Amino acid sequence: MNQKEIKNPWTTLSGEEKYENRWIQVTEYQVLNPSGGKGIYGKVHFRNKAIGVIPVDHEGNTWLVGQFRYTLNEFQWEIPEGGAPLSEDPLDAAKRELQEETGITAKKWTRIARLHTSNSVTDEEGFLFLAEDLEYGVNNLEETEADLKVWKLPLQEAIDMVMRGEITDSLSVIGLLTLGRLKKI
Template structure:
């Protein structure tokens, strides 16, 4: 199916940055909606792309990373993931994130998805990869990852964690379900 070019039905009257840091910018726009009514629209602009990786060994084992997520006030098991600068290729970012969080490097890489994570309020774009032919090394956690735990488990068990609602991170859910569908798990 080809993408049809559709004219933007929204009219932006003005925009004002309300918050800005090194990761995000929040802008409030005064708009005319598609019906012509006046309103506001808030947009969260992400200053990096989101990257997620499923590392898979020859025995169908994968690696999850766990950490306490400040925004949720709870522990979260996820695939290795992080952010990457827009000017850097997503694959280069994925290689770096996998090494940082698990110590793994991979000889074979496959992009399995490109997603928009919350297109109603943000422009965040994510890239998901499968990493295979793995080699082990040392983790290189960032300062915010000091409490991170790494768990190796069968891929089917990670998919079951998604099915039971134990993995709720969107990149992880999308990647694990996509791989399960591709591998008919």
């Protein structure tokens, strides 16, 4: 079935911006739901797209980055990732994020996934890349990443961490499991 041919069953009556900063815009909509009932719907619009990178060397190792995530109030391991302006090419952003967080550059790039991070409340779009044929240099951390930890480990161990619930970031989970499936790990 062609998804573009399916008619939107929701009716938007009005919308009001409730909050805005340089990263997000929150809008509350008055709606009629698919059954015709009145309700509200909140939408978080991201001003950036989500970018994630899984670097893999010739020995099957990858790199995770760890940092304290303010929204969760806990330390998290995840793949190198970040945001890119909506107008920026996702691959260019992936190259920048990998170098910024790990110091790694890659000669071979493969896009492994396009996704929406939480389509029930946001329109954020994400892109995941595999980076191979790696070269190593010095990272260039942003101000918010001053405490960033970088960890080299076997790709299989990172996938096992997902399966044990030790990695919960959506880009990391989707990226690592997708790559595991593609590489038949």
